[in-house]
Amino acid sequence: MFFPRLDEVCKQKKSLLCIGLDIDIERIPPFLLTELDPLFYFNRAIVEATHDCAAAYKLNIAFYEALGIPGWDLLERTLSIMPPNVMIIADAKRGDIGNSSRKYAETFFKTFAFDAITVNPYMGFDALQPFLEYEDKGIYVLGLTSNTGALDFQYLKVENEMPLYLKVAEKVVEWNFVYGNLGLVVGGTHANEVAQIREQAPQIPFLVPGIGAQGGNLELAVKNAVGHDGRGALFNASRSIIYASSGHDFAEVAHERAHHLKEQINLILSLNNNLGFWDEN
Amino acid sequence: MFFPRLDEVCKQKKSLLCIGLDIDIERIPPFLLTELDPLFYFNRAIVEATHDCAAAYKLNIAFYEALGIPGWDLLERTLSIMPPNVMIIADAKRGDIGNSSRKYAETFFKTFAFDAITVNPYMGFDALQPFLEYEDKGIYVLGLTSNTGALDFQYLKVENEMPLYLKVAEKVVEWNFVYGNLGLVVGGTHANEVAQIREQAPQIPFLVPGIGAQGGNLELAVKNAVGHDGRGALFNASRSIIYASSGHDFAEVAHERAHHLKEQINLILSLNNNLGFWDEN
Numbered sequence: 001m002f003f004p005r006l007d008e009v010c011k012q013k014k015s016l017l018c019i020g021l022d023i024d025i026e027r028i029p030p031f032l033l034t035e036l037d038p039l040f041y042f043n044r045a046i047v048e049a050t051h052d053c054a055a056a057y058k059l060n061i062a063f064y065e066a067l068g069i070p071g072w073d074l075l076e077r078t079l080s081i082m083p084p085n086v087m088i089i090a091d092a093k094r095g096d097i098g099n100s101s102r103k104y105a106e107t108f109f110k111t112f113a114f115d116a117i118t119v120n121p122y123m124g125f126d127a128l129q130p131f132l133e134y135e136d137k138g139i140y141v142l143g144l145t146s147n148t149g150a151l152d153f154q155y156l157k158v159e160n161e162m163p164l165y166l167k168v169a170e171k172v173v174e175w176n177f178v179y180g181n182l183g184l185v186v187g188g189t190h191a192n193e194v195a196q197i198r199e200q201a202p203q204i205p206f207l208v209p210g211i212g213a214q215g216g217n218l219e220l221a222v223k224n225a226v227g228h229d230g231r232g233a234l235f236n237a238s239r240s241i242i243y244a245s246s247g248h249d250f251a252e253v254a255h256e257r258a259h260h261l262k263e264q265i266n267l268i269l270s271l272n273n274n275l276g277f278w279d280e281n
Numbered sequence: 282m283f284f285p286r287l288d289e290v291c292k293q294k295k296s297l298l299c300i301g302l303d304i305d306i307e308r309i310p311p312f313l314l315t316e317l318d319p320l321f322y323f324n325r326a327i328v329e330a331t332h333d334c335a336a337a338y339k340l341n342i343a344f345y346e347a348l349g350i351p352g353w354d355l356l357e358r359t360l361s362i363m364p365p366n367v368m369i370i371a372d373a374k375r376g377d378i379g380n381s382s383r384k385y386a387e388t389f390f391k392t393f394a395f396d397a398i399t400v401n402p403y404m405g406f407d408a409l410q411p412f413l414e415y416e417d418k419g420i421y422v423l424g425l426t427s428n429t430g431a432l433d434f435q436y437l438k439v440e441n442e443m444p445l446y447l448k449v450a451e452k453v454v455e456w457n458f459v460y461g462n463l464g465l466v467v468g469g470t471h472a473n474e475v476a477q478i479r480e481q482a483p484q485i486p487f488l489v490p491g492i493g494a495q496g497g498n499l500e501l502a503v504k505n506a507v508g509h510d511g512r513g514a515l516f517n518a519s520r521s522i523i524y525a526s527s528g529h530d531f532a533e534v535a536h537e538r539a540h541h542l543k544e545q546i547n548l549i550l551s552l553n554n555n556l557g558f559w560d561e562n
Binding site: 024142148151 | 303341343344346347348349350353354357372374375376377378379380381382384385387388392393401402403404405406407408409423426427428429430431432433434435437438439440441445448449452495
């Protein structure tokens with residue numbers, strides 16, 4: 001089961017940090033461009049430098065896919081060098097009718113052995129079911145996304161009672177009774193709404209992007225996203241860590257940033273008396 | 282511009298038919314498995330046999346992606362054998378925050394030269410904008426999908442006035458004023474709702490799946506989806522055409538099915554006095 005394994009890794013590393021490997025030839029340190037295989041070199045250096053701080057890595061598939069076949073090859077090789085005690089999330093935001101979603105699930109859970117995936121709820125339950133049927137995997141459903149476009153549909157009040165993002169959270173709770181492997185993506189840029197969603201879905205693990213380059217309020221996001229026991233949320237930063245330096249010290253600086261962010265999260269937890277989780281045996 | 286070019290092809294071929302190339306090793310005729318490259322052989326044979334009837338082909342990316350790197354290679358080679366007077370749609374249902382959507386748009390419009398794409402509206406405008414900025418391309422936004430899961434969120438009444446799928450249609454009309462290259466995916470399995478959406482978005486071209494294996498009512502779907510001039514909609518069938526026979530005659534039977542469906546659509550148009558489009562000069 002993904003979420004218990006994730007909890008275990010978080011405990012071992014005392015970290016709720018997820019690092020996003022959004023690979024981009026235009027953002028990596030220019031001196032790497034003379035390497036034979038600069039993108040792989042970059043990913044490997046970042047993973048080697050940061051994995052002591054990271055409970056998980058999130059690979060945004062868009063950045064790999066855009067490279068065509070070499071991008072999928074890069075994805076495969078990046079997966080092959082992942083250390084054992086870290087969870088790997090495909091940030092793919094997929095979702096389609098049943099027989100197509102079955103293929104997408106196959107892509108990320110069989111062809112590539114990810115531990116978890118992000119999926120889009122717009123097409124409803126039967127679009128998600130093929131993913132959920134992989135009981136060992138974690139399925140993070142987009143609830144409230146971190147971008148401004150979230151306002152267009154996710155904030156609309158549905159059936160006269162609640163915004164769409166809360167309705168999605170309600171459904172995720174319902175569907176989780178059957179499968180037990182659902183999570184929610186909840187943007188850290190909307191820290192107040194994070195509290196609402198936590199109330200709607202008290203037991204559902206969150207994946208919280210938007211606290212790095214996107215500028216979300218870390219303290220509020222952490223306070224509002226974690227459960228009373230200090231677990232149940234993973235906080236993702238991508239660009240603000242991996243592209244923090246474009247010099248020869250890029251991996252070292254990425255480690256500093258990752259370590260700092262991990263410690264900041266833990267400080268917020270401890271100030272809220274939420275660190276009991278780490279001390280369990 | 283995609284939509285005027287699509288209109289031109291539809292006129293030339295007197296066809297509003299789109300054929301979905303949902304490649305699947307378990308569905309292709311078993312005798313092909315002894316070929317060196319059965320999936321490519323299948324796609325090529327289907328395209329060669331049916332392109333006189335098809336205004337467009339839709340490649341559902343899930344089926345290619347699931348094969349890993351060989352799948353993207355198959356996609357590339359399938360694109361390379363497409364005849365000139367046919368439009369190629371990436372049924373990808375993508376959508377992410379701006380910098381990620383930019384990469385997805387790059388994937389399908391630059392790395393692979395598709396003419397159009399399907400995208401998911403859940404994340405709102407800034408998730409779609411990077412696609413829309415490719416002015417020559419067509420962007421079909423999921424409005425009402427053909428699956429039963431559409432009931433979970435798309436039918437919810439928002440802001441006390443209309444179901445979410447109509448709200449999406451309303452937004453698509455609004456955004457189209459700027460870009461002029463938007464379309465809507467409207468499932469043929471919900472033929473009555475198709476009429477509602479046509480009323481909400483009179484000028485927006487539709488891509489209508491669900492009339493083949495998914496069992497939508499073709500007559501109602503066609504009547505309700507096309508504009509008064511008989512244009513503005515493309516009807517997709519995948520499995521019911523390409524997997525109609527698993528014998529040595531599979532390409533021939535696919536052609537028969539495609540031809541029949543194209544003619545059925547035209548008959549419905551003519552019974553509704555909607556064939557003026559074909560006779561324009």
